[in-house]
Amino acid sequence: MQKNISTILKSVQKPGRYTGGEFxxxxxxxxxxxLRIAFCFPDTYxxxxxxxxxxxxxxALNEMEGVWCERxxxxxxxxxxxxxxxxxxxxxxxxxxxxxxxxxxxxxxQYELCxxxxxxxxxxAGIPIFAKDxxxxxxxxxxxxxxxxxAEPVADFFDIFSIGEGEEALCELSQLYIDMKKNGTxxxxxxxxxxxxxxxxxxxxxxxxxxxxxxxxxxxxxxYEDVPKKVEKRVVExxxxxxxxxxxxxxxxxxxxxxxxxxxxxxxxxxxRFCQAGMVFRPVREKSAEVLNAQAQEIYKNTGYTEISLTSxxxxxxxxxxxxxxxxxxxxNKNKINLSLPSLRADSFTKELMRKVSGVRSSGLTFAPExxxxxxxxxxxxxLYEDDLLNAVxxxxxGGKSQVKxxxxxxxxxxxxxxxxxxxxxxxxxxxxxxxxPVRPKKPVQVTISxxxxxxxxxxxxxxxxxxxxxxxxxxxxxxxxxxxxxxVRYTWHEAKVSRLEAVFSKGDRRLSKAIAHAVxxxxxxxxxxxxxxxxxxxxxxxxxxxxxxxxxxxxxxYDEILPWDVIDIGVNKSFMISENKKAYExxxxxxxxxxxxxxxxxxxxxxxTWCPKKK
Amino acid sequence: xxxxxxxxxxxxxxxxxxxLMYISHLDLARTMQRIIVRSGVDIWYSEGFNPxxxxxxxxxxxxxxxxxxxxxxxxxxxxxxFEEIKERVQRNFPREMEVLEVYSPEVKFKxxxxxxxxxxxxxxxxxxDTADNVNSLFSKECxxxxxxxSGEREVDICTFIKSLNASAQNGTVVINTVVNAGNESNLNxxxxxxAIAKYLKIMDSNSIDEYCTIMRNKMLDEELNEFK
Numbered sequence: 001m002q003k004n005i006s007t008i009l010k011s012v013q014k015p016g017r018y019t020g021g022e023f024x025x026x027x028x029x030x031x032x033x034x035l036r037i038a039f040c041f042p043d044t045y046x047x048x049x050x051x052x053x054x055x056x057x058x059x060a061l062n063e064m065e066g067v068w069c070e071r072x073x074x075x076x077x078x079x080x081x082x083x084x085x086x087x088x089x090x091x092x093x094x095x096x097x098x099x100x101x102x103x104x105x106x107x108x109x110q111y112e113l114c115x116x117x118x119x120x121x122x123x124x125a126g127i128p129i130f131a132k133d134x135x136x137x138x139x140x141x142x143x144x145x146x147x148x149x150x151a152e153p154v155a156d157f158f159d160i161f162s163i164g165e166g167e168e169a170l171c172e173l174s175q176l177y178i179d180m181k182k183n184g185t186x187x188x189x190x191x192x193x194x195x196x197x198x199x200x201x202x203x204x205x206x207x208x209x210x211x212x213x214x215x216x217x218x219x220x221x222x223x224y225e226d227v228p229k230k231v232e233k234r235v236v237e238x239x240x241x242x243x244x245x246x247x248x249x250x251x252x253x254x255x256x257x258x259x260x261x262x263x264x265x266x267x268x269x270x271x272x273r274f275c276q277a278g279m280v281f282r283p284v285r286e287k288s289a290e291v292l293n294a295q296a297q298e299i300y301k302n303t304g305y306t307e308i309s310l311t312s313x314x315x316x317x318x319x320x321x322x323x324x325x326x327x328x329x330x331x332x333n334k335n336k337i338n339l340s341l342p343s344l345r346a347d348s349f350t351k352e353l354m355r356k357v358s359g360v361r362s363s364g365l366t367f368a369p370e371x372x373x374x375x376x377x378x379x380x381x382x383x384l385y386e387d388d389l390l391n392a393v394x395x396x397x398x399g400g401k402s403q404v405k406x407x408x409x410x411x412x413x414x415x416x417x418x419x420x421x422x423x424x425x426x427x428x429x430x431x432x433x434x435x436x437x438p439v440r441p442k443k444p445v446q447v448t449i450s451x452x453x454x455x456x457x458x459x460x461x462x463x464x465x466x467x468x469x470x471x472x473x474x475x476x477x478x479x480x481x482x483x484x485x486x487x488x489v490r491y492t493w494h495e496a497k498v499s500r501l502e503a504v505f506s507k508g509d510r511r512l513s514k515a516i517a518h519a520v521x522x523x524x525x526x527x528x529x530x531x532x533x534x535x536x537x538x539x540x541x542x543x544x545x546x547x548x549x550x551x552x553x554x555x556x557x558x559y560d561e562i563l564p565w566d567v568i569d570i571g572v573n574k575s576f577m578i579s580e581n582k583k584a585y586e587x588x589x590x591x592x593x594x595x596x597x598x599x600x601x602x603x604x605x606x607x608x609x610t611w612c613p614k615k616k
Numbered sequence: 617x618x619x620x621x622x623x624x625x626x627x628x629x630x631x632x633x634x635x636l637m638y639i640s641h642l643d644l645a646r647t648m649q650r651i652i653v654r655s656g657v658d659i660w661y662s663e664g665f666n667p668x669x670x671x672x673x674x675x676x677x678x679x680x681x682x683x684x685x686x687x688x689x690x691x692x693x694x695x696x697x698f699e700e701i702k703e704r705v706q707r708n709f710p711r712e713m714e715v716l717e718v719y720s721p722e723v724k725f726k727x728x729x730x731x732x733x734x735x736x737x738x739x740x741x742x743x744x745d746t747a748d749n750v751n752s753l754f755s756k757e758c759x760x761x762x763x764x765x766s767g768e769r770e771v772d773i774c775t776f777i778k779s780l781n782a783s784a785q786n787g788t789v790v791i792n793t794v795v796n797a798g799n800e801s802n803l804n805x806x807x808x809x810x811a812i813a814k815y816l817k818i819m820d821s822n823s824i825d826e827y828c829t830i831m832r833n834k835m836l837d838e839e840l841n842e843f844k
């Protein structure tokens with residue numbers, strides 16, 4: 001096996017993706033562990049190794065003495081071809097052992113377009129892809145990650161899903177596995193049934209789904225009384241004491257985020273109505289500046305990275321930001337470490353922050369107004385004014401930056417062509433702001449506007465909304481292109497076809513697994529990659545499987561319909577979602593969690609360290 | 617700022633074996649920066665807009681080639697004993713990488729003139745006379761097409777080979793060779809294998825990597841003494 005791998009590595013691109021052996025990888029004696037987990041990321045090494053969630057779970061699971069968790073990434077097509085031709089099944093990087101021989105094959109589902117790659121990895125491991133076809137001899141297939149909040153399109157491939165934050169939940173699941181093996185009560189079925197009683201685990205085979213003639217869901221219920229009707233997501237209550245990896249694996253080859261990633265807080269106070277992360281990660285929980293600083297120093301000592309990135313959904317909302325950056329800058333500047341603050345909000349961007357981010361190495365700045373007019377920004381609850389943005393870019397220009405990037409979305413609910421034109425007007429105003437300054441940076445101003453297409457997401461106030469048709473999205477992109485005449489403005493946009501496929505899968509139900517299996521059979525994978533994405537082929541797949549993609553992407557769903565993801569309880573009440581949805585049509589905003597609690601319901605999940613009012 | 621005279625030059629000799637042969641020179645350079653930084657060795661940074669820990673490598677190692685004689689130089693801002701540097705760096709090396717020696721550089725990398733390689737061929741098509749054929753192939757002239765950024769050109773690789781000796785050993789052919797190395801004139805040892813594939817047809821020239829292992833043993837100066 002080993003010999004085969006090293007022979008084929010000589011004939012593939014970037015063999016460093018497949019060798020393992022990095023500094024910081026965890027090697028255990030396999031004869032001395034009770035549970036072996038193959039932690040799979042259904043995308044390339046470079047993407048997977050950049051994922052903070054994987055680092056956390058890899059570290060947390062390996063902290064358990066009886067558990068050895070190893071990493072597996074999806075082989076690129078040249079490697080897969082060699083593996084299949086030479087009879088090399090999917091293997092884990094640390095031991096090079098076949099994934100098929102592990103106890104648990106865990107797959108992180110980060111975005112909908114990785115579904116084919118995920119299922120292909122199961123196949124490449126020599127494991128039957130459908131859960132119903134797998135006997136005791138195969139590993140337990142565990143899914144997790146953001147897509148597990150609506151895992152229905154891949155429900156038939158998995159045995160169990162971890163819902164919400166996994167670092168504590170997966171350790172509990174591992175312990176249950178070890179205990180049941182040791183006391184002789186283990187069988188796959190018994191284990192899954194028992195696991196369904198753990199908080200935060202969803203076993204899809206324990207629920208039955210019936211459909212109405214019009215394709216909507218008629219009944220979605222547990223098959224047994226002891227199986228919970230709704231699966232409540234897991235949250236980590238205290239980020240100061242929870243596990244955080246301070247000795248990450250150091251990749252040899254360059255990865256996407258090749259730096260120290262420091263998690264500052266989870267959740268978001270904002271409540272933008274299109275944003276799934278803003279809803280599913282509630283309530284807001286912060287890490288203290290001292291803990292953050294101590295973790296940063298520890299990771300620096302263990303890695304030698306020269307860049308630190310403070311991660312969160314919206315870094316300027318971190319209430320300890322000033323304190324934390326002061327603590328960090330005190331030693332990072334001395335050690336020539338660059339501090340970067342992604343996800344800045346324009347309305348809280350200050351001169352002081354500007355000074356702090358222009359430390360050792362300089363880069364551009366990015367803001368996300370999302371919509372071109374105040375009316376539409378109010379409808380999506382962005383709570384951002386044009387003056388805030390202009391103020392922020394002026395600070396950036398004064399600080400010597402001349403490149404600004406702005407993110408927008410097309411196809412948002414209630415959007416009109418006037419709103420789209422507003423994007424070009426706003427971009428123009430940003431350019432004007434540059435020329436209003438008496439003293440300007442030497443480099444010419446460039447404003448890049450990057451426009452994506454709105455994808456309605458489960459567990460958001462816009463979950464009932466239809467996506468714009470493909471024709472409409474394409475026409476809006478064309479229209480905006482015509483409106484942008486200023487040569488200082490660079491316009492980039494996302495492929496609408498990709499967004500449409502995302503919409504189908506993000507709001508999909510169990511019937512889509514047929515299409516995914518069919519697509520994998522046709523050799524489709526890496527759908528998120530331009531060189532692999534094939535929209536027409538997908539449409540053929542849907543047609544051959546008797547699936548109408550517009551039923552999922554372009555249909556307005558009634559408030560009273562049973563949604564495929566209703567089985568998952570993210571802590572936010574449906575009544576709050578409905579009220580938020582209605583407010584969008586009145587362009588009414590909702591205050592952020594710091595200003596006023598709007599009673600979404602998520603406060604019952606957190607403890608004192610949240611921004612939510614204390615439980616009564 | 618530390619005055620120039622206190623800045624201390626350091627040379628490290630290390631191995632790059634096993635799976636590390638798949639790590640390109642650029643990736644190695646980045647990896648090494650991080651290794652030195654996390655070792656707590658007070659390395660000197662380049663100045664300017666993007667300060668980086670400054671490490672200079674003697675001779676980039678081609679992907680697919682292993683080595684027991686890699687050299688790199690850097691400077692440190694404050695005194696640390698060579699033993700301590702060795703211990704700290706070794707502790708932060710990944711598996712398959714070993715610090716062999718840490719010392720003060722006396723000769724500059726530009727006086728490297730040759731490198732000594734061992735190439736082992738293990739194609740199933742190797743015959744009893746293959747070793748002899750290899751020796752005669754490189755005895756006078758051997759033209760191959762060399763691809764580079766500036767295009768393709770025909771070169772006689774024998775003009776780059778100082779010495780070459782092939783011998784048969786347990787069904788493999790072992791080639792010991794000394795070739796030009798350094799900035800002025802350099803030969804990638806893989807080209808020798810390519811020439812063998814092309815003229816002796818004992819392997820498919822698209823998959824030569826599968827049928828050979830190449831090890832760099834030594835770097836040599838103009839007088840063929842080992843470069844230190």
